[in-house]
Amino acid sequence: MPGRGRLRPLTERWWRFLHVPVAVSVLAWRVVVLPPGRLWFDWAAVISAYWIVSLKGRGSKHWPTVTASVVGLLLAIHILGQIRQSLTVLGLP
Numbered sequence: 001m002p003g004r005g006r007l008r009p010l011t012e013r014w015w016r017f018l019h020v021p022v023a024v025s026v027l028a029w030r031v032v033v034l035p036p037g038r039l040w041f042d043w044a045a046v047i048s049a050y051w052i053v054s055l056k057g058r059g060s061k062h063w064p065t066v067t068a069s070v071v072g073l074l075l076a077i078h079i080l081g082q083i084r085q086s087l088t089v090l091g092l093p
Contacts, residue, residue, distance in 0.1 A: 023051040043077050046070060 026048040030039065039045045050070045057063055087093070 019055055020052070023048050023055075027052065040073075041077055041080070043074055046073055046077070 027045060030042055030045040030048065034042055034045070047070075050066075053066065057066065060066075
């Protein structure tokens with residue numbers, strides 16, 4: 001079956017067009033809901049900012065470094081959250 005697993009060209013164009021508004025909407029929502037100092041510790045804000053940057057920056061020679069930095073930040077957010085939860089469950093301050 002030719003073309004199986006691929007979107008139709010019109011659908012692909014619409015999806016590319018919708019990337020920006022969806023990513024900007026998610027980031028704007030997080031900016032409104034969270035205080036400014038907490039944005040760097042919010043995984044949804046980090047991923048939506050990365051999504052916005054990825055729309056233009058993928059071809060850059062620095063893209064692997066940007067991706068590694070974002071993954072490192074997301075790992076740090078996860079680890080800090082887990083430590084906080086573990087201490088709470090154990091009843092430690």
